[in-house]
Amino acid sequence: MNRPVSAWRATLLSLVLLGAFLGAWELALQGAGQGGGPAVDPEYAALVGQAAATGGQTPMPKPSEIGARLFQLLSDPFYIRGPNDQGIGIQVAYSLGRVLLGFGIAALIAIPLGFVIGMSPLLNAALNPFIQVLRPVSPLAWMPLALFTIQDSSISAVFVIFICSIWPMLLNTAFGVSAVRREWLNVARTLEAGTWRTAFRVILPAAAPTILTGMRISIGIAWLVIVAAEMLVGGTGIGYWVWNQWNNLSIADICIAILLIGLVGLALDRLLGLLARAVAWHE
Amino acid sequence: MSKPYVSVEGISRKFPGLTVFDNVWFGVNRGEFVCLVGHSGCGKTTILNILAGLDAPSEGVVLADGREIAGPSLERAVIFQGHALMPWLTAEQNVAFALGCKHKDWDSGRLRDAARRALEKVGLGAAMGKKPSELSGGMKQRVGIARAFAIDPKMMLMDEPFSALDALTRGSLQEEVSRLVTESGQTAFMITHDVDEAILLADRILLMTNGPMARVAEVVINTLPKPRVRATLHHQPGYHELRDHIMDFLITRSRTLAGTAPGDYDPRNPPEVRPAG
Ligand SMILES: Nc1ncnc2c1ncn2[C@@H]1O[C@H](COP(=O)(O)OP(=O)(O)OP(=O)(O)O)[C@@H](O)[C@H]1O
Ligand SMILES: [Mg+2]
Numbered sequence: 001m002n003r004p005v006s007a008w009r010a011t012l013l014s015l016v017l018l019g020a021f022l023g024a025w026e027l028a029l030q031g032a033g034q035g036g037g038p039a040v041d042p043e044y045a046a047l048v049g050q051a052a053a054t055g056g057q058t059p060m061p062k063p064s065e066i067g068a069r070l071f072q073l074l075s076d077p078f079y080i081r082g083p084n085d086q087g088i089g090i091q092v093a094y095s096l097g098r099v100l101l102g103f104g105i106a107a108l109i110a111i112p113l114g115f116v117i118g119m120s121p122l123l124n125a126a127l128n129p130f131i132q133v134l135r136p137v138s139p140l141a142w143m144p145l146a147l148f149t150i151q152d153s154s155i156s157a158v159f160v161i162f163i164c165s166i167w168p169m170l171l172n173t174a175f176g177v178s179a180v181r182r183e184w185l186n187v188a189r190t191l192e193a194g195t196w197r198t199a200f201r202v203i204l205p206a207a208a209p210t211i212l213t214g215m216r217i218s219i220g221i222a223w224l225v226i227v228a229a230e231m232l233v234g235g236t237g238i239g240y241w242v243w244n245q246w247n248n249l250s251i252a253d254i255c256i257a258i259l260l261i262g263l264v265g266l267a268l269d270r271l272l273g274l275l276a277r278a279v280a281w282h283e
Numbered sequence: 284m285s286k287p288y289v290s291v292e293g294i295s296r297k298f299p300g301l302t303v304f305d306n307v308w309f310g311v312n313r314g315e316f317v318c319l320v321g322h323s324g325c326g327k328t329t330i331l332n333i334l335a336g337l338d339a340p341s342e343g344v345v346l347a348d349g350r351e352i353a354g355p356s357l358e359r360a361v362i363f364q365g366h367a368l369m370p371w372l373t374a375e376q377n378v379a380f381a382l383g384c385k386h387k388d389w390d391s392g393r394l395r396d397a398a399r400r401a402l403e404k405v406g407l408g409a410a411m412g413k414k415p416s417e418l419s420g421g422m423k424q425r426v427g428i429a430r431a432f433a434i435d436p437k438m439m440l441m442d443e444p445f446s447a448l449d450a451l452t453r454g455s456l457q458e459e460v461s462r463l464v465t466e467s468g469q470t471a472f473m474i475t476h477d478v479d480e481a482i483l484l485a486d487r488i489l490l491m492t493n494g495p496m497a498r499v500a501e502v503v504i505n506t507l508p509k510p511r512v513r514a515t516l517h518h519q520p521g522y523h524e525l526r527d528h529i530m531d532f533l534i535t536r537s538r539t540l541a542g543t544a545p546g547d548y549d550p551r552n553p554p555e556v557r558p559a560g
Contacts, residue, residue, distance in 0.1 A: 034494045183367040186337055190355040191384035191434070201380060281371035282416040 102161025114173025139164030165218035172214025176207030294343035321491030360436035401433035419451035521559030526560035
């Protein structure tokens, strides 16, 4: 079943599938551009706004048009022409900045706190009910509370990222620390290693792979949530940009944003994957 | 002989609903090699953990150098049954970690050099940069041995250190430990299931009855001359008597003697026997 596949054959197949998909898309829209549009559902019209409803032209772009638009956007991604007209690179940078800030603060709190929880069965049992109740709450549910207390939309978005990325890191760190092998702790004890040396030289490296798994889950969730959060708070960021293009009915731009969001998410995951490889150990 | 280095005075260990062993007395003299033999579950690991300071007796005390053992100490090194190496560190770093715990003022270069010397002593000069996952079972245990000897403890505690190894590897490691212990005049306490291992290494062999309520039934004095070599051990006069005595104990008397002790049994001075004459 699990025969190793050669990399170039898999790549070739990927390219063929992509080509077929884009080709079919292109062909399906060929000739559909002209003529009267389909009957417009009034509810749909209300949702998409005036342009689509009255324009009557199909808003769905062909891959070639999207490609041309992508080239146009990426040829000058970092321009700033006023607060409401900034390059797509700037928007992605805003989103990344919020994610890294929220995620970073969450890591700074979750990892030491998880460490303490993992070391103390009492604290673990005492805090567990809170964690279990708060963890399943959608991060966006915190948004109104954040807006109300913080009174700043941009910081509220960072807070939402913080709150959604803290749980996986907290739980994984606590679990990784509590699962450190008794025998390694006994080695440290017989060597009179002391609390700090044991924490940093034994427990931390032993739990590092589990902690990194938590961080990887967290950054994935954070990147999922930032798009929705920015759609709500507006202003800047790739989520806001998507919403904005939706109001302008630039479907091509939305397709490009989806592609970019996917690629950035992939890059973030790979980055933490590399870090996880660096701290991995094998029996 | 002066006072023993370690003196076990009337210890017992109780878990809820279970007294593993009760009123156990024995001593280990400086430079002496003592083996503890007994069936699974009689509390051997528990006794070793108490000597190491990782566990505490429910009653009684253990003195080391005249002071009560209150916790683990660098003076008593432990060679664990499952090597207990840290898999994220190389062989050299594992030994250097132990050295760094003992010599807090040494810089990394000095720790590295000392770790290398310790590994060379156990024949691992070529494997210093390898992680435990890249070492064979015997090599891992050698690193564990090097780590314990590197910190130059006053006593070596070993919990069935070779039981997971094949017969050939076990043999060479027994000789390695025998050599290291003799060279440094080390005081050693070792748990084993292997009768030949006990005869090869030990000056005295403590025989424990089966648990619960296990006790040291008798103390076998190993009078076979030293140095003992594995290859010729079984040709030495007295070897078979010694071996048969211990085997008889393990097969039948550990069971028949279990439970209440005979009337003339003095827990402070269990009978000493010299089967080899
Ligand atoms: N934490 C504990 N709680 C309850 N019972 C325990 C605990 N630790 C050990 N025991 C019991 O104490 C007894 C002795 O255990 P110990 O590990 O010392 O045996 P042992 O002689 O080393 O056996 P083996 O030869 O199999 O290693 C066993 O019956 C075990 O079930
Ligand atoms: Mg044991």
